[in-house]
Amino acid sequence: MIDVIKALLTVSALASGIRLATPYLYAAIGETYGQRSGVLNLGVEGVMLMGAFTSFWAVNRFTPEGATTYEPTALLIGVLVALAVGFVMGLATAFINVTLQAEQGISGIGIYLFGLGMSDLLFQRLFQGVETVNGFPKIYIPGLSDIPVVGELLFRQNLLVYIAFALVPITWFVMNKTTLGLKIRAVGQNPEAADTMGISVVKVRYFTVTLGSMLAAVAGASLSIAEHNVYFYNMTAGMGFIAVALVYFGSWRARGVMFGALLFSLVTAIQLRASTLGIGIPDEYLRMTPYLLTIIALVFASQRIDQPAALTKPFERGE
Numbered sequence: 001m002i003d004v005i006k007a008l009l010t011v012s013a014l015a016s017g018i019r020l021a022t023p024y025l026y027a028a029i030g031e032t033y034g035q036r037s038g039v040l041n042l043g044v045e046g047v048m049l050m051g052a053f054t055s056f057w058a059v060n061r062f063t064p065e066g067a068t069t070y071e072p073t074a075l076l077i078g079v080l081v082a083l084a085v086g087f088v089m090g091l092a093t094a095f096i097n098v099t100l101q102a103e104q105g106i107s108g109i110g111i112y113l114f115g116l117g118m119s120d121l122l123f124q125r126l127f128q129g130v131e132t133v134n135g136f137p138k139i140y141i142p143g144l145s146d147i148p149v150v151g152e153l154l155f156r157q158n159l160l161v162y163i164a165f166a167l168v169p170i171t172w173f174v175m176n177k178t179t180l181g182l183k184i185r186a187v188g189q190n191p192e193a194a195d196t197m198g199i200s201v202v203k204v205r206y207f208t209v210t211l212g213s214m215l216a217a218v219a220g221a222s223l224s225i226a227e228h229n230v231y232f233y234n235m236t237a238g239m240g241f242i243a244v245a246l247v248y249f250g251s252w253r254a255r256g257v258m259f260g261a262l263l264f265s266l267v268t269a270i271q272l273r274a275s276t277l278g279i280g281i282p283d284e285y286l287r288m289t290p291y292l293l294t295i296i297a298l299v300f301a302s303q304r305i306d307q308p309a310a311l312t313k314p315f316e317r318g319e
Contacts, residue, residue, distance in 0.1 A: 010273070015153045017262070017269035018161070019227065023048070023219040023236075024261035025164040027243035028250070029171055030215030032257055035247055036175065037208040038188040038310035039097050042108025044216045045240025046115020047089050051082040051217025053119040056224040056231040057126060058082075059133045070134040078225050079160075079218065086217025089115070090210030098205045101314035112240070120233050127231075135229035136160055160222045167215075171254035184208055188308035191315040201315050216240065242294060249297055251306060260297065267293050 027044050034041050055078035062074040089111065096107045136158035144155040175181035183204050186194040191201045219239070224231045242264065250256025268290045 011149055011152050013269050013273045014266065015156070016272070017266035018153060019157055020265035020268055021258075021261040022161050022164045022222045022227070023239055024243050024246060024265060025167065025258060026219035026222060027216045027240055028246040028257045028261060029167050029254060030212035030219070031244055031247050032171065032212075032250070032252055032254065033184065033208040033215075034205075034212040035311055036188045036252055036308055037184045037205045038191060038308055038313060038315070039094075039205050039209050040104045040108065040244075040312045041093055041097070041111070041209060041212060042105055042241070042244060043089075043093055043111025043115065044108075044212075044243055045236055045238065046112035047086055047213050047216040048220035048223075048236045048240045049115045049119040049234070050085050050089060051220030052224040052235055053123055053220075053231055054085045055079060055082040055217075055221035056133060057122070059135070059225050060127075060131060063133060067134060070137055074133075075136060075225060079221055082217040082221040083214050086214035087210060089217070090213030091206070093213060094206040094209040097209065098202055098314075101316070104312045116234065123231060123233070130230065130232070132230045133225060135224075136226040158226050160218070160226045164222070165258070168254045168258045175254070185308075188310055191310050191313075195315075195317060201317075205315075216243075219243070238291075242291075245294060245298055248307070249294075252308065263297065264290055264294055 027048060031041060031044055058081040059071075059074045059078040062077050063071045093107070093111055096102045096111075097104050138156050138158055139162070141155040145151045147155070173181075175185065183194070183199050186197070186199060187201050187204045194204075195201050220236065223235055223239075228235070246257050246260040246264070249260040250258070271287065271289050
């Protein structure tokens with residue numbers, strides 16, 4: 001038994017788990033901003049798919065033919081295109097949920113289905129088959145990457161991984177130490193009182209939902225041009241919905257979201273490692289493990305949930 005555990009908990013497997021947390025972090029932190037202002041966006045999955053495809057298309061389009069290594073300009077364009085797509089989809093989501101005051105759960109499913117269908121349609125139209133791109137390479141931090149174990153775990157990752165984890169303290173600072181964070185929290189807790197104080201509830205919610213969609217699009221890009229370096233149908237496989245669950249698990253706090261993302265991704269990495277080792281457990285059960293753990297974690301997290309009071313509740317001035 002001990003030998004099996006040692007075989008599963010290798011440094012490479014744990015480093016892979018940290019890398020796999022990247023899309024969850026981008027999407028969940030972006031969703032945290034939106035939910036703290038009172039808007040639930042269940043369309044995160046669709047935005048991730050659009051971000052994954054459009055960034056992949058852009059890198060493929062702007063990489064010189066015959067290139068054998070990564071092109072920084074093409075990768076930058078890929079991320080910018082994903083951000084632009086996330087911005088547009090975020091505005092659409094905010095218009096539907098904030099201006100039109102649609103039921104947020106139903107509208108989110110609509111955004112998801114749009115992203116799923118449109119990304120697949122564009123892929124079939126623009127690509128003849130499976131193609132790959134030269135994605136983000138690993139960046140070795142001088143000195144730190146040479147530290148035994150820790151160096152390989154934390155300081156031999158690609159740029160998008162470093163940025164994702166940097167968003168955790170940045171989000172904490174914004175939410176707790178800035179006027180913007182105070183406005184977001186006020187709008188999410190009591191929009192009527194915030195409006196009385198002169199805070200524009202509509203502007204704050206438009207900003208947070210749009211920002212969240214932009215980060216969700218980058219989450220998708222981290223899959224197609226950093227993790228897999230390829231695009232395929234429905235490559236997110238439910239990650240967007242898990243990201244929404246991680247916001248609840250993390251109690252709408254960046255640190256909690258990070259721990260949840262790491263928990264899920266590390267279990268996923270161990271599950272993948274177990275599949276390759278052939279330890280005698282059917283693959284169907286192994287693939288189920290991360291999702292089962294998420295459900296169990298949410299059950300325990302529900303005992304300490306203190307969600308924003310105005311979450312999913314539309315606001316109308318004068319009421």
